[in-house]
Amino acid sequence: MRRRSLLTGAAATAAAASCAAVLSGCGSSAASGVPTLDFLSLAWQEESVKANKALVAQWNSAHPDVRVRYVQGSWDDVHDQLLTSFEGGAAPDIIHDEGNDLTDFGSGGYLADLTHLLPAAARGRIPSATWDMARFDGGLYGVPFLQEPRMLIANRTLLDQAGIGLPDAAKPWTWDEFEDIARELSRPGGSGERYGVAWPMSSPVSVTLNLSLTTGGRILYRKDDGGTEVRLDQADSAFAELVRRQVGTDSSAPASALGMGGGDTLPGFFAGRYAMLPLNLSYRQQIQQQAPAHFDWVTLPLPVGAGAPDGGRAQGVSPQTLSVSKGCGHKAEAAAFIDFMTQTGPLVELARGDWMAPTATEALRDPSLTTDKLGWSTGMSVAAHLVASPALGRRGYPEWSDKVATPALQRFFSGGIGLDSLRKKLVRDGNRVFDRYRT
Amino acid sequence: MSAAVPASEQAAPRPVPLPQPAPPRRKLGRRAGRTGQYAALLCYLVFLAFPLLWLVSTAFKSPRELGSVDPTWLPRHPTLGNFRTALDEQPLLHAALNSLLVAGAAALVSVAVAVPAAYAMVRFKGAVSRAGTGWVLVSQMFPLVLVIIPLFMVLKNLHLIDSRPGLVVVYVVWTLPFVLWMLQSYVRAVPVSLEEAAAIDGCGRLRTLRSVVLPLLAPGLVATLMFAFVTAWNEFFFALVLLKTPEKQTMSVILTHFTGAEGAADLGPLAAASLLATIPSLVFFALLQKRLVGGMLSGAVKG
Numbered sequence: 074m075r076r077r078s079l080l081t082g083a084a085a086t087a088a089a090a091s092c093a094a095v096l097s098g099c100g101s102s103a104a105s106g107v108p109t110l111d112f113l114s115l116a117w118q119e120e121s122v123k124a125n126k127a128l129v130a131q132w133n134s135a136h137p138d139v140r141v142r143y144v145q146g147s148w149d150d151v152h153d154q155l156l157t158s159f160e161g162g163a164a165p166d167i168i169h170d171e172g173n174d175l176t177d178f179g180s181g182g183y184l185a186d187l188t189h190l191l192p193a194a195a196r197g198r199i200p201s202a203t204w205d206m207a208r209f210d211g212g213l214y215g216v217p218f219l220q221e222p223r224m225l226i227a228n229r230t231l232l233d234q235a236g237i238g239l240p241d242a243a244k245p246w247t248w249d250e251f252e253d254i255a256r257e258l259s260r261p262g263g264s265g266e267r268y269g270v271a272w273p274m275s276s277p278v279s280v281t282l283n284l285s286l287t288t289g290g291r292i293l294y295r296k297d298d299g300g301t302e303v304r305l306d307q308a309d310s311a312f313a314e315l316v317r318r319q320v321g322t323d324s325s326a327p328a329s330a331l332g333m334g335g336g337d338t339l340p341g342f343f344a345g346r347y348a349m350l351p352l353n354l355s356y357r358q359q360i361q362q363q364a365p366a367h368f369d370w371v372t373l374p375l376p377v378g379a380g381a382p383d384g385g386r387a388q389g390v391s392p393q394t395l396s397v398s399k400g401c402g403h404k405a406e407a408a409a410f411i412d413f414m415t416q417t418g419p420l421v422e423l424a425r426g427d428w429m430a431p432t433a434t435e436a437l438r439d440p441s442l443t444t445d446k447l448g449w450s451t452g453m454s455v456a457a458h459l460v461a462s463p464a465l466g467r468r469g470y471p472e473w474s475d476k477v478a479t480p481a482l483q484r485f486f487s488g489g490i491g492l493d494s495l496r497k498k499l500v501r502d503g504n505r506v507f508d509r510y511r512t
Numbered sequence: 513m514s515a516a517v518p519a520s521e522q523a524a525p526r527p528v529p530l531p532q533p534a535p536p537r538r539k540l541g542r543r544a545g546r547t548g549q550y551a552a553l554l555c556y557l558v559f560l561a562f563p564l565l566w567l568v569s570t571a572f573k574s575p576r577e578l579g580s581v582d583p584t585w586l587p588r589h590p591t592l593g594n595f596r597t598a599l600d601e602q603p604l605l606h607a608a609l610n611s612l613l614v615a616g617a618a619a620l621v622s623v624a625v626a627v628p629a630a631y632a633m634v635r636f637k638g639a640v641s642r643a644g645t646g647w648v649l650v651s652q653m654f655p656l657v658l659v660i661i662p663l664f665m666v667l668k669n670l671h672l673i674d675s676r677p678g679l680v681v682v683y684v685v686w687t688l689p690f691v692l693w694m695l696q697s698y699v700r701a702v703p704v705s706l707e708e709a710a711a712i713d714g715c716g717r718l719r720t721l722r723s724v725v726l727p728l729l730a731p732g733l734v735a736t737l738m739f740a741f742v743t744a745w746n747e748f749f750f751a752l753v754l755l756k757t758p759e760k761q762t763m764s765v766i767l768t769h770f771t772g773a774e775g776a777a778d779l780g781p782l783a784a785a786s787l788l789a790t791i792p793s794l795v796f797f798a799l800l801q802k803r804l805v806g807g808m809l810s811g812a813v814k815g
Contacts, residue, residue, distance in 0.1 A: 366576075
């Protein structure tokens with residue numbers, strides 16, 4: 074965060090001097106006169122990289138008048154890399170990023186407004202609620218194309234042994250049922266110590282915000298004047314309280330997992346130490362690759378909050394997006410490439426490569442994604458209910474998240490502070506942060 | 513006083529006392545001290561070697577073994593699959609060549625610039641020298657993120673974005689202050705009297721620098737070369753931001769292609785690729801360390 078703040082500050086200082094450079098155009102032309110567009114892709118899994126490269130090759134063979142060059146990027150430092158490139162006027166033309174970054178880059182004037190650049194067919198492919206994930210301040214700054222809900226990955230053997238029936242997407246467990254089941258699956262102490270669930274909370278803020286929607290909360294609310302208000306009422310805090318109860322009171326979730334990333338919990342899951350893991354959909358790839366030969370696992374829908382809107386199925390998500398740099402000299406061609414990449418066939422390829430869910434309605438119904446194998450059909454059913462994360466479009470969110478919410482939630486989950494202190498920190502300190510970003 | 517001593521006594525050689533064997537207790541204490549030193553050294557070596565050994569171990573483990581809750585030092589079923597995947601998925605060898613060219617050039621240029629500069633700053637004391645030394649210290653305090661955007665824009669105006677020479681220039685600028693600082697201490701250790709002797713023998717300033725000072729600086733040059741090389745070899749952010757063309761990317765950038773969002777990583781291939789990435793640094797060090805140690809033990813200022 075410190076690094077991001079410093080860089081943002083430096084960027085602001087340099088912004089005035091660099092406007093001309095930013096707008097000078099970045100689509101390069103090869104010696105042949107054919108424009109070449111750089112496509113910065115953040116795909117990293119082998120299958121996904123192959124799918125992206127194949128689609129770029131397909132585009133290039135069908136469009137000899139506009140070439141696209143595949144540039145492999147990395148999620149590491151992508152925000153700083155892009156900010157520097159934007160300021161220097163040498164940004165890639167087509168940018169793969171995620172929804173949270175669009176807020177800064179869109180409002181900073183670095184991305185092209187796609188509202189009138191995309192064909193009507195492209196706009197109709199994706200539900201309007203999903204477009205909201207990339208639309209703010211009256212502009213559309215990216216095309217959401219991949220998203221992943223949080224699922225419950227479970228050790229089927231342990232659940233069967235305990236006589237617990239498996240829920241399906243049509244009738245998921247409620248959070249109350251889930252708490253009871255996690256308690257039932259737990260075996261405290263001794264060499265066979267087992268926890269019903271492990272909560273990997275290396276990113277506690279995004280998990281808490283996104284899953285607070287399942288209990289009817291959202292924590293970050295839009296004010297009438299466009300600003301952000303932090304609230305922590307009963308519906309907002311219900312999910313965080315549940316995690317704390319499981320760790321501190323029920324002992325059905327280990328405190329040691331709170332600092333872990335999703336991948337760190339897998340060895341304990343395979344060893345039967347944790348019976349269930351709430352993980353993003355794409356972790357199925359890693360589980361399939363690393364699970365011991367006869368390990369029986371199953372993908373279940375995440376529990377829902379009884380009485381919440383949409384039956385508690387709505388999770389928040391920050392989708393992966395495709396955007397066009399404002400400095401790109403060939404915006405129409407870049408938008409045409411994005412249109413190509415988000416058509417049903419290519420989108421299904423990309424979703425399969427990344428083990429994620431596509432955003433387009435037609436692609437979500439594709440037979441290769443609705444198969445019962447490896448939890449695909451459950452994932453697609455849950456994905457149909459995804460909505461924009463409360464963090465999206467909230468200016469000041471990175472600062473609030475890093476400086477206020479992360480330490481407060483970490484202390485709350487581990488029992489260091491109570492609900493009142495958490496509320497005080499998130500709301501009082503948080504609103505001060507967001508007030509500074511009001512324009 | 514000596515006149516009072518009889519002549520026979522004066523002539524007789526005094527018996528030279530033979531070194532007495534240390535008392536057993538002192539000997540024991542010394543041996544225990546030495547053992548303690550070796551034990552401490554061993555602990556330090558284990559501390560230093562642990563990450564590298566774990567990297568080696570991880571590189572030879574299958575995905576299933578990496579997901580085991582009981583990790584072992586020795587892979588249960590060693591495999592070269594991670595190396596195959598890493599080499600198939602990413603242009604590691606090409607990236608290593610890029611890194612080698614960029615880091616090698618940056619190290620040579622920064623040392624070539626720093627040698628005369630360090631000599632002048634040490635030998636010609638004055639306001640400029642003091643200001644230069646101060647600037648070297650101050651320049652170390654700028655965080656990288658503050659300089660990257662202005663630097664990017666300067667390089668763009670010079671048409672050095674997305675070029676390996678541009679990256680070399682950045683690395684030279686980035687490592688130069690510390691290289692200069694390191695070399696100054698080595699230059700200071702060369703006695704001025706040697707240069708004065710050379711001057712009396714008719715050597716000019718340049719000849720003195722070339723024939724007297726430089727050979728004595730050999731260990732310092734090797735140490736600074738190694739520092740500059742390793743710094744440039746490991747550097748990530750400048751390379752990430754400045755190089756766009758995939759064929760020009762360096763090893764540190766390519767390694768991040770094995771990592772995903774929120775800390776997810778393809779651990780086996782990442783470890784295999786990282787292991788391959790450490791080899792050139794180790795070879796470079798192995799080649800130069802003899803020179804580093806040899807230089808310290810030879811020449812006019814030994815001991």
